[in-house]
Every structure is written in C-alpha cells, then in structure tokens.
Amino acid sequence: MRGTVLHGTGDVRLEDMPEPGVWRATDAVVRVVASCVCGSDLWGYRGIAPVEGPKRMGHEFVGVVEAVGSEVRTVRPGDFVIAPFAVSDGTCAHCRNGIHTSCERGGYWGGTARAGHDIDGGQAEYVVSPFADGTLVATPGFPDASAVPGLLTLSDVMGTGHHAAVSAKVGPGDKVVVVGDGAVGLCAVLAASRLGAERVVAMSRHADRQALATAFGATDIVATRGDEGVAEVRDLLGGGADAVLECVGTKESMDQALHAVRPGGRLGYVGVPAGGPEFPVRHLFGNNIAVAGGVAPVRAYFDDLLPAVLNGEIDPGRVFDAEYPLDRVADAYTDMDNRKVIKPLLRP
Amino acid sequence: MRGTVLHGTGDVRLEDMPEPGVWRATDAVVRVVASCVCGSDLWGYRGIAPVEGPKRMGHEFVGVVEAVGSEVRTVRPGDFVIAPFAVSDGTCAHCRNGIHTSCERGGYWGGTARAGHDIDGGQAEYVVSPFADGTLVATPGFPDASAVPGLLTLSDVMGTGHHAAVSAKVGPGDKVVVVGDGAVGLCAVLAASRLGAERVVAMSRHADRQALATAFGATDIVATRGDEGVAEVRDLLGGGADAVLECVGTKESMDQALHAVRPGGRLGYVGVPAGGPEFPVRHLFGNNIAVAGGVAPVRAYFDDLLPAVLNGEIDPGRVFDAEYPLDRVADAYTDMDNRKVIKPLLRP
Numbered sequence A, B: 001m002r003g004t005v006l007h008g009t010g011d012v013r014l015e016d017m018p019e020p021g022v023w024r025a026t027d028a029v030v031r032v033v034a035s036c037v038c039g040s041d042l043w044g045y046r047g048i049a050p051v052e053g054p055k056r057m058g059h060e061f062v063g064v065v066e067a068v069g070s071e072v073r074t075v076r077p078g079d080f081v082i083a084p085f086a087v088s089d090g091t092c093a094h095c096r097n098g099i100h101t102s103c104e105r106g107g108y109w110g111g112t113a114r115a116g117h118d119i120d121g122g123q124a125e126y127v128v129s130p131f132a133d134g135t136l137v138a139t140p141g142f143p144d145a146s147a148v149p150g151l152l153t154l155s156d157v158m159g160t161g162h163h164a165a166v167s168a169k170v171g172p173g174d175k176v177v178v179v180g181d182g183a184v185g186l187c188a189v190l191a192a193s194r195l196g197a198e199r200v201v202a203m204s205r206h207a208d209r210q211a212l213a214t215a216f217g218a219t220d221i222v223a224t225r226g227d228e229g230v231a232e233v234r235d236l237l238g239g240g241a242d243a244v245l246e247c248v249g250t251k252e253s254m255d256q257a258l259h260a261v262r263p264g265g266r267l268g269y270v271g272v273p274a275g276g277p278e279f280p281v282r283h284l285f286g287n288n289i290a291v292a293g294g295v296a297p298v299r300a301y302f303d304d305l306l307p308a309v310l311n312g313e314i315d316p317g318r319v320f321d322a323e324y325p326l327d328r329v330a331d332a333y334t335d336m337d338n339r340k341v342i343k344p345l346l347r348p
Helices: A041-045 A145-153 A157-167 A183-194 A207-215 A226-237 A251-259 A281-287 A298-310 A326-337 B041-045 B145-153 B157-167 B183-194 B207-215 B226-237 B251-259 B281-287 B298-310 B326-337
Strands: A002-008 A011-016 A028-036 A061-068 A080-083 A126-129 A175-179 A199-203 A220-222 A241-246 A261-269 A290-293 A322-325 A344-347 B002-008 B011-016 B028-036 B061-068 B080-083 B126-129 B175-179 B199-203 B220-222 B241-246 B261-269 B290-293 B322-325 B344-347
Touching (some): A002 A041, A028 A080, A028 A145, A061 A145, A080 A145, A145 A157, A145 A298, A157 A241, A157 A261, A157 A290, A175 A183, A175 A251, A183 A199, A183 A207, A183 A241, A199 A207, A199 A226, A207 A220, A220 A226, A226 A251, A251 A261, A261 A281, A322 A326, A326 A344, B002 B326, B011 B326, B028 B080, B028 B145, B041 B326, B061 B126, B061 B145, B145 B157, B145 B298, B157 B183, B157 B241, B157 B261, B157 B298, B175 B183, B175 B226, B175 B251, B183 B207, B183 B241, B199 B207, B199 B226, B207 B220, B220 B226, B226 B251, B241 B251, B251 B261, B261 B281, B322 B326, B326 B344
Parallel strands (some): A175 A199, A175 A241, A199 A220, A261 A290, A322 A344, B175 B199, B175 B241, B241 B261, B261 B290, B322 B344
Antiparallel strands (some): A002 A011, A028 A061, A028 A126, A290 B290, B002 B011, B028 B061, B028 B126
C-alpha cells in the first residue's frame, strides 16, 4: 500500500509501504476513504518545525473498517469510521476526564504511541488504528458520499474550532472575535455562531475565506491585522471581545488575539504554538483575562457534533475547497502552502 | 491626621498628613476602624518591587462614614463601610461586567486614579474615598466589634481567595490544591471548601498555618515544596488536581502550581506576579490546562460573601492573628515580613 512521507522542507512524497495488518488485539485495519492536509502539517513542510528523519503524514481521515483484533468491541468490519487526530485508549484517567489527547497510552497518527509502538499516518491507502475502541468512532449507518467531507472535519478542524469556542465559554449574547481564517478558524466561526454568539468577527484578508466565514455565521469581517486590526475590533465591539478564538499559533496572531479581549474576557486558543511566545502573565493578571484551550480532545465532542453534521445543522465540510487524488498529495501541500486552497481533501 | 508612608526598603513610617475633606461631589470621608497589612505591601517593603518616592500604604480598611459629597447616594454619615482594595466608579463598562479592578476611572488606594487624582492609603486614621457609591459597601446595620475582622477580609484576602477558587471553577467533588499559606491562600482553602471541593490540599510548612488551613476545610496538608511537593500532591490525588489555586506570585510557586494540575484541569491564580515567569504556553497547550484569575474584582463578590460572613457561615477573620495600634505599623510590617504573624490587623 502507499502512504505519505515528509522527508524535509518542501519534500513530501507518496511511497510504497508494508501492507497493513492486525498487529495487536485492539487494532483495526481501516481502508481510507478520505484524508486531508492540516495547517499544522505545514509547520514541518515549511521548515518552521524541524523534521528529524522521514515522517509519516496525516492525522485526519475517515474510512471503512476491514479487519479488527480479537478484543475490539465497538467497531466492526464494514463500519464507516472517523478517526480523531489523536489515538486514545478510552480507558485511562485522562480519557475518562475527556482529555483524550493526554491519553496515557495514546499518541498521534504518524508519531509514536506512549505505549511504545509507531502509529501509521492517515494520508495513505490504509491505516492500522491502535486502541480501535477508544479511538475510532463509527457512524450510525453508512453515510452518503456527500456527507464524507463534513464527517472528515470531525477528525480535527471542526472539533478543534469547537474546542476554541468551548474553551472560551462562548455562549448566547457573546461578542466573539476569531483570529485565523484557515479551516480551523472558519470552523471556530461556525462553532461560535452555533453556540449563540451575538456578534462573530472574522479577521481575514482573503475574499474566499471571508465569504465562507460569512456563510458560517460571521456578522463582521475585519481585514486589517496587528495593532490596526486590534483597534478596529475594539472600535467595532465597544472596547474588546467577550471571547477571542486564536486559531493560528504564531506570536503575532497570539498578540493580536490577547489584545482584542476585554478585561474579564476569555481567550480560547487552539493554534499549535509555533515558536510562539509565552503568555504575558502581567497583562493577563491585570486584565483578568482567562486563557484556555490547547490540543483539542476532539474525541470528546463526537456526541455533540456528529449528530449536528449528520442532520445538516452544520455543514463544516465546506472548508474543503479542492480535492486531489492521493498520488497528487505533493500538489495538495504546495497549493495549501501557497494559500491557493483553504483545505485540500485527498482521495486514495 | 496620620497615615502610613513607605519610603524605601524596610522603611515604613506613620506620618502627619493633611486633614481629610470632601474634595469632589462623589467623595466620602471615612474614619478608619481597622486596616491591615497585605502580603503585596511587602513586595515594596522588601525591595522586590521598586519604590519610587514615598508611597501611601494600605488598601484594606473598614470604617465609619463621616461626610459625603452632594452626589453620593448609597452611603451616608454613620454607615459602617467596607472598602474593596480597588476604587471603582461602578458605572463604566468594566464595572458593569463585574471587573471593577479595570474601572476606567478608578485605581488603587495609595495610588493614582485613572481619572487623574491621587488616592489616600488605608493604613491611616482617615481616608477620602473617591467614587463612594461605586467603591464602598455599607453593611446592613452597624456590626458588632467582633465582626470587624471578618468584614475587613472582604476588602481583599477573602474576596481574593474566593476569586482564585471561582476562576478555577471549583465545584462539588473537585480535588483542589492551594499553593500559598498566607492569608489569601488560607481564604482560598475556605472558599474552595465552601464551594464544595471534595479534597482540599493545603501546601504549608508552618504549623500555625496548617492548623488554620485545617480549620478552614483543608482535608490534607503537604509540607514539601517544588518538585517534591508536586510529586507528593500527584500521588495523593492520583495524577494531579482538578483545580490549583496559586496564591503567592513567585516563579517557584507558579511552577509548583502549574505542575500540580492534571491534564484538562484549571489554574486559578491571584498571587501578584512578582517578577514571575510568563506562562509556558506549550505546557498549557499540550495538557489543556486553563488559566484564569488576576487582580481580584472583590467588589463583585460582596453579594455572595457579605451575607456569608454576617451570618457566620464563614469566619475568615481568623486570618488576623495579631493586632497592632496604628502607631506600631512599622512593627506590623516587620513581624509579617519575618512570618511571625500571618496577617496583622491595625487599629487607629
């Protein structure tokens, strides 16, 4: 079978790999139906995060179960499953607390499980899922092909945008600012709107993303950035936002986000810190700004979000604005890196 | 009249000052019945925070109103009043949001109001309160002398300990750790216990403070600190606390607090950052640790805490373990600095 490997800056390749198999009693073999490229994949691709040797890529995918180990109980061959971007055993204290990303035995696709073994990447034809019961979520019934993009967003971007909004305690009547117009930022707009925010300000300079933000419920668009953007937001909201959702992870975006929060307001952040700053404790202390978020435990949000996608309440699949066959995965990276596309969907 | 002035490291004096008066239509003149020394007063006294010229001291006091300006509506001469440690106009957007510490025109006792004028210190015989309606809280009826210490804690330490607990969302069943065994930390123990925490671990090395923590509801005492203390707490709570309340403000105490939080847990912090670190964003991100707190808007907590003190539900006045006449204010600083007393009460 074939899978995607990042070898270094700008060097991503589809390669032949060993065939999948049930290696452990808790494994499931999944035939990938769709996967995609994440903004965080670009940190390595761009050389911002160091790449130490070849790395299997892809942490978002949906597919069909082909085989399961003897201890697997909740998914069966033929099931359509969604893979959260983190592998989790579902049984440890952290999983029981709903923080599956801190699972004592889990890890990330393309990485190494805390239990010790390597984990496959999702930009591939097949994936062996460890801890299948704790990790994979089967849909009720086999979904229509049209539902695939929306379901795929539950692997990461929709759950992550939702995590930003939940962490910032977005609720009815809130004035919310979203920093970042990538797929996660756009999903954060959708999540904030769904949770009842009265105003949702999307900060974006790109017409296509502005349009999707508006379709997802943004009430205002601010195209300026940095100090200028902060000033515009503060004017618009009469002094700052109740909640700001940071969905980028750079020093600049975090500064912008923090200064858009009103005293007593909340920052929800999900952008992977990419050499970003530490939080400025005196600014937070003096202004009583709460900070919450982190690597999103999207597995915990399926009970809420899966029905919302299946019944059409939300349509986060619209973040995929281009499809590529898997053998053009390198082009998908290039086009996303160049901001030619918001988020590329890959079909094996 | 006489008031307390800090001139430099270790140099605090009671001095003659101009008599008080109603300078502005929103002022009230308060005859101080009791005030006290705060742990944060010691930052300047110890030379940790620079002292730039003589500074009037004291931000916690209770007293009796002697005169009011023509626009004052909610307090009258003869009223017994409690002064929150921040002056607030009660009308600006931040006050309406309950973040009185960010009041657009207010400030701190002994400092300068954002409206422009200097503000008296509370370790004095009299205080002129600006924005009397927005700042001072009158008790229902004139309290017994025995109630004075408890009411005085609402100026700062009880409200601040409560803010730590509220910021960390302490609720029924939670396992809570309190870092800091000063008056604020002890009040945080009391607040966490009152809010329903199942376990409250007080980190303290001093027998007198351990005893008071236990009286305030601590279920466990941990006398070790740093990495050793964190390890002990994690053992005790099976992996870390749901909520940690940081009530010191040093780099060491913040590190200790952050590492005692379980993944997905909350840090509530109220210790004034004294050259402390920035928050380590990658640790917070990777573990989904929420951080909230800051300079406590204690004015917002009177509706909840004043009845609790008056009806005897809580007795935070026990943090005052020594009384000094105001002319011995220098001794009060010395004894608090030497940890001979937890918190000294001053009587003019």
